[in-house]
Amino acid sequence: MTNIQEWLNRHLLELNLTEEMDYENGFTRLSYTKEEKQAHQAFRRIAESLELDVHTDQAGNIWADWRAASDAPVVALGSHVDTVSSGGGYDGVAGVLTALAAIKLLKDEHYAPQKNISVVCFASEESARFGVSTIGSKAVSGLLDKDDVADVEDAEGVTIKEAVESFGLYWDTIDQAEKGEKELESFLELHIEQGTQIENNGADIGIVRGVACPIRLQITAEGMSNHTGTTPMHRRSDAFAAIAPLITFVEEQANQMNEEQDVPLVATVSTVHLHPNVMNVIPGQVELGIDIRSVDDSLKRELAERIESFCKKIEDKRKIQVHVHTLVNNNSVFLDPNLQGKLAQVADQLDFNYLEMDSGAGHDVMNMAEKWPSGLLFIPCEEGLSHHPKEYASVEDLAKGTKVMAEYLKIETGELP
Numbered sequence: 085m086t087n088i089q090e091w092l093n094r095h096l097l098e099l100n101l102t103e104e105m106d107y108e109n110g111f112t113r114l115s116y117t118k119e120e121k122q123a124h125q126a127f128r129r130i131a132e133s134l135e136l137d138v139h140t141d142q143a144g145n146i147w148a149d150w151r152a153a154s155d156a157p158v159v160a161l162g163s164h165v166d167t168v169s170s171g172g173g174y175d176g177v178a179g180v181l182t183a184l185a186a187i188k189l190l191k192d193e194h195y196a197p198q199k200n201i202s203v204v205c206f207a208s209e210e211s212a213r214f215g216v217s218t219i220g221s222k223a224v225s226g227l228l229d230k231d232d233v234a235d236v237e238d239a240e241g242v243t244i245k246e247a248v249e250s251f252g253l254y255w256d257t258i259d260q261a262e263k264g265e266k267e268l269e270s271f272l273e274l275h276i277e278q279g280t281q282i283e284n285n286g287a288d289i290g291i292v293r294g295v296a297c298p299i300r301l302q303i304t305a306e307g308m309s310n311h312t313g314t315t316p317m318h319r320r321s322d323a324f325a326a327i328a329p330l331i332t333f334v335e336e337q338a339n340q341m342n343e344e345q346d347v348p349l350v351a352t353v354s355t356v357h358l359h360p361n362v363m364n365v366i367p368g369q370v371e372l373g374i375d376i377r378s379v380d381d382s383l384k385r386e387l388a389e390r391i392e393s394f395c396k397k398i399e400d401k402r403k404i405q406v407h408v409h410t411l412v413n414n415n416s417v418f419l420d421p422n423l424q425g426k427l428a429q430v431a432d433q434l435d436f437n438y439l440e441m442d443s444g445a446g447h448d449v450m451n452m453a454e455k456w457p458s459g460l461l462f463i464p465c466e467e468g469l470s471h472h473p474k475e476y477a478s479v480e481d482l483a484k485g486t487k488v489m490a491e492y493l494k495i496e497t498g499e500l501p
């Protein structure tokens with residue numbers, strides 16, 4: 085094992101607060117909990133051992149700075165260390181670990197950057213606790229709507245505001261974590277792929293062009309509840325039976341759209357709520373959630389429109405009413421082509437095969453990209469498995485990611501503009 089692989093293994097354990105990665109129940113470090121804080125402290129220790137200047141901002145993000153010159157631009161790298169419940173030890177951790185490891189490589193080589201380098205460990209990336217994702221990076225990019233999320237509760241009734249304050253921060257000042265456009269020059273995140281495209285294409289790494297953000301629809305079908313034993317079939321308005329064809333319609337339409345054009349689109353029907361959900365009452369009301377994703381926003385809108393007109397048809401044909409409510413409609417995020425070019429150049433230089441691809445999942449980088457030229461680098465993870473205890477990325481792949489980041493930093497910080 086090479087030195088850097090040994091370093092990666094050791095600090096992978098440290099960031100995961102563990103002595104072995106192979107845990108049946110995985111890792112649970114929910115947003116703004118003491119477990120997330122402990123992982124932040126581990127990040128701080130490692131950063132300090134690399135002689136970086138470490139500070140926490142008003143949103144709980146930790147910044148580890150390698151200062152070259154106080155007035156030089158800042159090139160940032162980073163990801164997160166919080167997890168879902170019983171998640172893996174690589175989602176997020178891989179990004180902060182390899183960023184720190186890249187600094188270690190450069191320092192070992194006595195490299196002298198002409199610009200400042202910051203590694204950021206973002207707070208509260210996962211939506212597992214509150215249903216709100218990327219709180220830390222939203223605050224940094226100025227995208228956090230404080231009033232909108234303050235009173236959102238977790239399963240125990242604790243609000244985001246309360247969780248943030250018990251983390252040792254002040255809700256009133258959380259938005260002061262925002263950085264001005266001039267404070268950073270660029271941002272790069274490394275993340276595990278959470279899919280199998282890199283492997284399927286025989287590549288070593290993925291260079292991401294865009295992040296597909298969802299349209300989410302909530303469908304409510306209103307029929308009439310009644311006794312299942314005494315209501316004859318011809319006198320029913322069963323909301324569940326009436327809306328059921330919509331589920332297969334969404335799948336069929338998504339398949340058809342993928343056959344018709346090159347940019348992939350995915351659509352999923354889930355979160356079914358039946359009222360009442362009992363065996364002797366005809367379902368009077370049904371709620372369904374539909375998640376539609378593609379980097380081509382016009383395709384998402386097209387499918388959403390087809391869904392709406394299908395719902396109208398159901399309404400006309402059956403004795404029910406169907407409401408379509410748009411919960412989320414976020415445009416896809418495009419990453420910086422110039423930064424992608426630098427990553428491709430580095431991959432060629434290191435003789436790594438790279439795949440240009442899109443990301444179906446959201447990451448901190450999508451907020452950063454709203455304000456700064458940003459990039460996303462994927463390394464493979466075994467069988468694409470993520471948000472699962474068996475999530476795994478090999479130390480060889482972590483080391484490849486580290487090398488790409490180190491060489492990228494040389495291009496990015498080698499000379500002043």
Ligand SMILES: [Zn+2]
Binds near residue numbers: 164175176209
């Ligand atoms: Zn992640």
